Amino acid sequence: MNIPSTHPPSLDDIAAIAEAALADMPGELRAYVRGVALRVDEFPDEETLHAVGLSDPLDLLGLYRGVDLGHKTSGTVFHDVDMIFLYRRPILDEWCASGESLRDLVRNVLIHEVGHHFGLSDDDMHRIEAAAGY
Numbered sequence: 001m002n003i004p005s006t007h008p009p010s011l012d013d014i015a016a017i018a019e020a021a022l023a024d025m026p027g028e029l030r031a032y033v034r035g036v037a038l039r040v041d042e043f044p045d046e047e048t049l050h051a052v053g054l055s056d057p058l059d060l061l062g063l064y065r066g067v068d069l070g071h072k073t074s075g076t077v078f079h080d081v082d083m084i085f086l087y088r089r090p091i092l093d094e095w096c097a098s099g100e101s102l103r104d105l106v107r108n109v110l111i112h113e114v115g116h117h118f119g120l121s122d123d124d125m126h127r128i129e130a131a132a133g134y
Contacts, residue, residue, distance in 0.1 A: 002041035
């Protein structure tokens with residue numbers, strides 16, 4: 001995918017990068033995220049910021065909202081769809097500050113949120129990322 005260098009990547013550009021990252025995941029992992037919706041918004045809303053204890057919308061790059069796999073049982077009916085949110089402006093801000101490639105940054109945020117779908121905490125994810133050299 002070619003992102004024009006004269007314009008910041010759009011919501012659709014970020015979504016395309018994330019979809020490509022999902023497609024590159026190993027098949028056995030991809031099967032577990034098949035029902036998880038992916039959504040890219042400009043910023044997290046005020047309710048989300050309040051729920052996660054943040055005041056600056058640039059501090060939240062992504063969010064998993066749903067019931068993690070460890071808490072799902074057969075026969076239980078859930079009324080909301082599991083969803084991964086990616087937030088364009090905070091991602092672009094981090095991209096500019098870090099010098100990391102946009103594809104790598106989006107992939108890392110996405111994988112972090114997929115980790116939450118698997119029931120991993122932020123501390124678990126930070127330990128895994130550190131062990132992997134991220």
